[in-house]
Amino acid sequence: MTTRRWQRWIPAAVIPVVVVGGALALPLRAGAEVPLPERSPQEVLALLAESDVDTFSGTVEQTSDLGLPSLPSLSGEEMGLGAGLEVLTADHEVRVYADGPDRFRLQVLDERGERQLVLNGAEAWTYDFRENEAMRVTLPDGAKERIESRLNELKSEQTMTPSAIAERALAAIDPSTEVTTRDNVRVAGRSAYELVLSPRYEDTLVGSVAIAVDAETGMPLRASITARGETAPAASVAFTRLSLDAPEESLFTFSPPAGAAVTEKTLSERTPSGDSAGVEARSGEHHVTHEEPTVVGSGWSAVAALPAGSVPAEVSSNPLLLEATTPVAGGRALSTALFSVLLTDAGGAFAGAVPVEQLQAAAAAR
Amino acid sequence: MPARPITGALLASELALQFRRRRTWAMLLALAAVPVLVAVAVRVSSGPPSGRGPVFLDRVASNGLFVAIAGLSLSIPLFLPLTVGVVSGDSIAGEASQGTLRYLLIAPAGRVRVLLVKYAASVAFCLAAVFVSALAGVLIGALLFPIGPVTLISGTEISPPAALGRLALVAAYVSVSLLGFAAIGLFISTLTDVPVGAMAAAVVLSITAQVLDSLPQLEWLHPWLFTHHWLGFIDLLREPVSWDSFGDNALVQACYVVVFGALAYGRFLTRDVLS
Numbered sequence: 001m002t003t004r005r006w007q008r009w010i011p012a013a014v015i016p017v018v019v020v021g022g023a024l025a026l027p028l029r030a031g032a033e034v035p036l037p038e039r040s041p042q043e044v045l046a047l048l049a050e051s052d053v054d055t056f057s058g059t060v061e062q063t064s065d066l067g068l069p070s071l072p073s074l075s076g077e078e079m080g081l082g083a084g085l086e087v088l089t090a091d092h093e094v095r096v097y098a099d100g101p102d103r104f105r106l107q108v109l110d111e112r113g114e115r116q117l118v119l120n121g122a123e124a125w126t127y128d129f130r131e132n133e134a135m136r137v138t139l140p141d142g143a144k145e146r147i148e149s150r151l152n153e154l155k156s157e158q159t160m161t162p163s164a165i166a167e168r169a170l171a172a173i174d175p176s177t178e179v180t181t182r183d184n185v186r187v188a189g190r191s192a193y194e195l196v197l198s199p200r201y202e203d204t205l206v207g208s209v210a211i212a213v214d215a216e217t218g219m220p221l222r223a224s225i226t227a228r229g230e231t232a233p234a235a236s237v238a239f240t241r242l243s244l245d246a247p248e249e250s251l252f253t254f255s256p257p258a259g260a261a262v263t264e265k266t267l268s269e270r271t272p273s274g275d276s277a278g279v280e281a282r283s284g285e286h287h288v289t290h291e292e293p294t295v296v297g298s299g300w301s302a303v304a305a306l307p308a309g310s311v312p313a314e315v316s317s318n319p320l321l322l323e324a325t326t327p328v329a330g331g332r333a334l335s336t337a338l339f340s341v342l343l344t345d346a347g348g349a350f351a352g353a354v355p356v357e358q359l360q361a362a363a364a365a366r
Numbered sequence: 367m368p369a370r371p372i373t374g375a376l377l378a379s380e381l382a383l384q385f386r387r388r389r390t391w392a393m394l395l396a397l398a399a400v401p402v403l404v405a406v407a408v409r410v411s412s413g414p415p416s417g418r419g420p421v422f423l424d425r426v427a428s429n430g431l432f433v434a435i436a437g438l439s440l441s442i443p444l445f446l447p448l449t450v451g452v453v454s455g456d457s458i459a460g461e462a463s464q465g466t467l468r469y470l471l472i473a474p475a476g477r478v479r480v481l482l483v484k485y486a487a488s489v490a491f492c493l494a495a496v497f498v499s500a501l502a503g504v505l506i507g508a509l510l511f512p513i514g515p516v517t518l519i520s521g522t523e524i525s526p527p528a529a530l531g532r533l534a535l536v537a538a539y540v541s542v543s544l545l546g547f548a549a550i551g552l553f554i555s556t557l558t559d560v561p562v563g564a565m566a567a568a569v570v571l572s573i574t575a576q577v578l579d580s581l582p583q584l585e586w587l588h589p590w591l592f593t594h595h596w597l598g599f600i601d602l603l604r605e606p607v608s609w610d611s612f613g614d615n616a617l618v619q620a621c622y623v624v625v626f627g628a629l630a631y632g633r634f635l636t637r638d639v640l641s
Contacts, residue, residue, distance in 0.1 A: 012632020016625040023590070023621065059610075095608070107520060107604070111597075114519040114604060127521040132425075134521070248606070257517035259428050 034184035034191045036215050041179045044193045044213050045166035051218030055099050058188065058242035062092045064235040066336035068324065093240075097247035102144075105251050118254040125254040134256035135263045143267075176200055176299035187212045187221040188239040202228070204300035204353045205338055217244070227337040234337040293349075296362050301354050303362045308346035316343050330360055373479055380487045384453070390491065393449040394498045400445055401437025401503035405430075409510050430511035431529050434503025435603070438540055441499055442596050447572035450544050453491045454551025455565035457484040458634065462559040467639055481634050485552050485627070492544040500537045504530070520605040532603060539599040539612055546592040546622030547572055553630040556637065589614075592622050 039047070095107040104119040113130035122144045124137040170179060178198045185194050192212040199206055205227055212222035224236035256262045293304040315321065316332070321343075325332040331344040333356045342350040342359040348366070350359040384390055408426045422432040422439070458481075461467035470480055507513070516529035524532070551568040558564050575593040578584055588594050595618060598611035 008635045009632045012628045012635075015628035019621050019625050109601070109604065109608065112600065114521075116521055129517075129519040129521065251606075254521065255523075257521055257523050258515070259517075260521075 034186050036184045036191050036193065039181070039193060041181050041195060042163075042166050042170055044181055044195050045169060045179070046163040047193070047215075047218040048195070048211070048213045048220060049165040049169075049218075050162035051214075051220075053217050053219045053244065054101050055246050056219075056242060056244050057097045057247040058095070058239045060094045060096055060237060061240050062094065062235075062237045063233075064091065065232070066234055066338055068334075068336050097251050099246050099252065103252045105247070116254070118252060120252045120254075125256070127254070127256065127260070132257075132260045133263070134260045135265060136256075137265045137267060139267055173197070182210070184215075185212050185222075187214075188242040190221060190242065191215045192221050199300040201299070201301065203358070204228070205340070205355060206300055206353050212238070225338055230337065296365075297352075301352065301358065303350055303352035303354060303359060305362060305366070306349040308344065308348040308366075311343055311347045311349050313347070316347065328356060328360065330363055333359070373483065376479065376483045377486055380483050381490055384487045384491060385494075390453070393452065394494060397441060397445055397449060397495050397499045398502035400441050401433050401499060402506045404437050404440060405433045405503075405506040405510050408433075425517070426507070427511060429516055430507030430509075430513045431504065431516050431526065431533065433507030433511070434500045434533055435536060437503040438496070438499055438536065438599075439597065442540060442543070443576060444573075446495060446499075446540070446544060447547060448569055449495055450488065450492055450548055451551050451568035451572060452565045454485075454488040454548045455555050455568040456561045457488055457552055458555040459558050459561040459564040460555075462639070463561050471639055477635050478631065481552070481556075481630060484555075485549065485630075488548040488552060489545060492548055493541050496537045496541045496544070500533060504533070518605045519600065519603050522605040524605075535602045535607075536599045539602060539615065540596075542612075542616055542619055543596050543599075546619040546626070549623045549626040549630070550592070553626040553633065556630045556633045590618070592618060594618065 093109045095105075095109060097105040102119065102121050104117075106117040108115040110130070113128070115129070116125065116127040118125040118127075122139040124139075125134060126137070127134045173179070176199060178200055180196050180198070182194050182196050185192050192214050195211045195213055196208050197211075198208040207226045207228040207230060210222075210224050210226070210233075211220050213219070214221050221242065222236065222238035224233035224238070226232070227234045293306050296303045296305055322332070325334045325341075325343065327333075328342070331342055331346075333343070334341040335356050339351060339353045340356045340359055342356060342363060344350070344363050348363065350362050352359060352362075404423070405426065408423070422436045425432045426436055458467065461470060471477060513526055515523040515525055516532075517523050518532075547568070550571060551564070554567050554571075555561070555564040572593060575591045576596075579588055579591050579594050595611055595615035598615055601608040601611040
């Protein structure tokens with residue numbers, strides 16, 4: 001009797017083991033070898049330079065693990081500084097649709113909403129579902145034509161072949177950077193070469209930058225930055241799905257839904273690009289002040305510096321910023337796996353892919 | 367081979383028993399009350415500021431069709447698991463405690479068939495619960511608010527019939543979301559003769575899973591939790607529809623159904639039915 005009871009448990013025990021085993025084994029398949037014709041780093045770079053894919057639809061995943069505290073107050077609703085920090089601390093899934101150089105749609109898929117950027121010729125829309133706010137940005141009259149003629153001019157001037165561009169680029173970065181390739185990878189179901197840029201000196205926090213280059217089209221499929229001494233990337237942007245077919249026409253026309261608050265904005269010639277409601281609010285310094293930063297040093301250990309007094313007091317006393325930064329000698333510092341920011345007591349700001357001590361040294365040298 | 371008719375008859379009698387119970391009706395009524403409460407609350411107040419509260423709650427006042435979705439998203443964390451936990455937790459343990467399990471097994475049905483029929487009845491309840499909740503939402507929304515083109519979260523407007531289609535998709539998603547949990551409830555139900563214990567254990571498990579899902583330190587565990595994709599139906603309201611979470615959710619639920627179905631099978635086939 002006991003044997004029979006024991007035997008009857010067999011299917012009940014086997015099935016869970018198979019399911020759990022399968023679930024654990026599935027990700028291991030990703031490590032399988034990807035056969036591709038051999039190419040040197042320079043050839044891969046040329047492939048990248050040759051790439052002219054501007055029609056595709058895909059899903060991009062952005063992840064960051066910078067070692068920043070994930071701040072509870074960052075719910076994604078904050079604008080400005082909060083949105084900037086949100087981009088750095090949270091992971092995002094973005095759908096991208098592109099049809100030619102001037103038609104583009106970007107959807108940031110939030111857990112409980114969505115943010116849009118629709119670009120169609122001289123007109124651009126941003127829309128945030130949760131706030132129900134839309135903004136229409138128009139390029140000034142004639143700007144489009146001027147951009148196009150300038151692009152054509154550049155194209156006609158540019159007589160260099162992709163391989164020449166690759167050669168020059170390699171020569172330019174060679175003193176500071178070693179360019180190699182590593183094992184081929186599969187990204188978004190496509191075979192790709194992986195180009196690795198590693199700094200030659202150890203004075204930076206960056207360990208390596210890897211770019212996966214699609215073997216067929218030369219399109220960059222994944223970019224990831226790994227901090228020095230780490231194996232898992234601290235930040236990466238990668239396609240999880242990619243189709244080179246033209247996206248549906250209707251995706252590029254946007255009309256604000258009824259009840260949305262709509263603001264209009266016409267870009268003047270001065271502003272380089274539209275503020276896309278936090279979608280691209282990335283560089284902290286530019287938000288704080290419009291003063292141009294000066295760059296100290298060169299290569300990977302370059303430090304961007306803003307002179308004393310350029311950071312307004314209301315920014316440096318922002319509770320969010322106080323929560324994210326720690327006090328150090330000479331000011332407050334934000335230290336992540338990949339970069340550091342130092343806000344000096346005098347209202348200056350220093351940032352770079354270097355340890356905080358180097359920023360302090362740069363601040364002291366002023 | 368008389369197997370088919372017997373299964374059919376067994377299922378029919380089980381469903382009839384299920385939907386004739388006053389408890390089932392009371393739970394369905396309670397689920398229908400959620401969207402009604404939401405609609406009435408929004409109607410008498412000015413509504414929450416935009417961007418706060420459950421998904422779509424701030425849009426309810428402008429379009430009645432959002433009531434159904436707001437109601438569903440409010441029911442998902444607690445009310446739906448509560449009612450499904452009661453039904454699936456009771457399925458075997460209830461019969462055992464009433465002493466009717468013996469008679470059920472005397473019929474030439476076999477234990478596997480009884481188990482399958484019990485699970486099918488739980489699944490039928492899941493479908494009914496989601497359907498009733500969605501239907502109540504649509505009706506009360508149409509009654510209290512204007513019905514018009516619906517703004518998807520990508521900012522695209524779709525016509526009311528298309529919106530009803532999306533709502534049906536959402537209802538299907540939510541129903542699928544509950545399948546794994548119903549299988550867990552069934553397994554717990556085979557462990558005990560005390561139905562209340564099984565119900566409570568199932569409901570506590572669903573809440574525990576949701577708590578674990580909210581802890582960022584356990585991020586590696588999240589994709590494996592049966593509650594992880596519960597609110598992912600929002601991907602069906604994008605333009606174009608993002609099917610990823612539907613697929614992920616269905617896969618996770620299927621794994622839970624298979625694993626806990628197998629465990630329930632092992633337990634139910636080896637257990638001594640004394641009452």
